[in-house]
Amino acid sequence: MQTVNTLDMLRNKLTALRADGATIGLVPTMGALHEGHLTLMRQAKSACDHVVASIFVNPTQFGPNEDLDAYPRQLADDSAMLIAEGVSLLWAPTVEEMYPSGFASSISVEGVSAEFCGASRPGHFDGVATVVCKLFNQVQPDRAFFGEKDFQQLAVIRQMARDLDLSAPFADNIIGVPTVREPDGLAMSSRNRYLSPENRQAAAILPKAMHQAIAQITAGSPVAAVLNQFEQRLLDGGFDSIDYAALADARSLAIVSEFNGTPARMLVAARIGQTRLIDNLPVN
Ligand code: PAF
Secondary structure: EEEEEEEEHHHHHHHHHHHOOOOOEEEEEOOOOOOOOHHHHHHHHOOOEEEEEEOOOOOOOOOOOOOOOOOOHHHHHHHHHHHOOOEEEEEEOOOHHHOOOOOOOOOOOOOOOOOOOHHHHHOHHHHHHHHHHHHHHHHHOEEEEEEEHHHHHHHHHHHHHHHHOOOOOOHHHHEEEOOOOOOOOEEOOOHHHHOHHHHHHOOOOOHHHHHHHHHHHHOOOOOHHHHHHHHHHHHHHOOOOOEEEEEEEEOOOOOOOOOOOOOOEEEEEEEEEEEEEEEEEEEO
């Protein structure tokens, strides 16, 4: 695996990789890789001739009081994992390479960005959409792979790719990969490492309570009452606060207040100790 950190080097290497018409799968990440990311690499490898991974802790998607400085950075360990997965190229730009002095553009995707993480993290999805659009333009992959754990992020990226005609039919080649979970059901996340042992144990109530709530909703219980009970269960189980717990249309992410069988998604963000966890599950 080769690692490049300038656009010139990236373009040179991509030209070589594309020789003979080889296809490229892009897996954008912020590093601190875990099994969830490695699953994305494997999916990309099974669908494309070459995998290009990017590692870039994108400052524009962090709010002023968020964990940008503390976000784990472990390029040597990450590189070793990517080599073991057979990744062809690692794109690891510096902040200056990604956002040179004078950089002045931002992509804002209305609608799908508005609620949930968009409401509790203002500006977050503008930062995500802008950097992902840049990554797509820089790498020009045939397919790109994202975890469903960040379900709203995936919806924002798909909407952005459709709206901006990113080399159609590329929008159909943005692949969502199901969330990888720990044995107790907690969704894997780079932020799980912030959890104290007590909080890590308590955090497992999140997916369990979500399954329970979904069973109640699909059995016909009123959505608002189920979500209230769900929030109380998390608070009783050791969570400190709930950013949101909602049922949304699986495609538009419009809030669903009465479930009628149209595919929906339960979306949750909740804080335990200093850590904000997100999760989502299908409701069909
Ligand atoms: O999901 C992430 O790791 C990031 O939001 C992404 C898509 C790499 C953009 O910085």
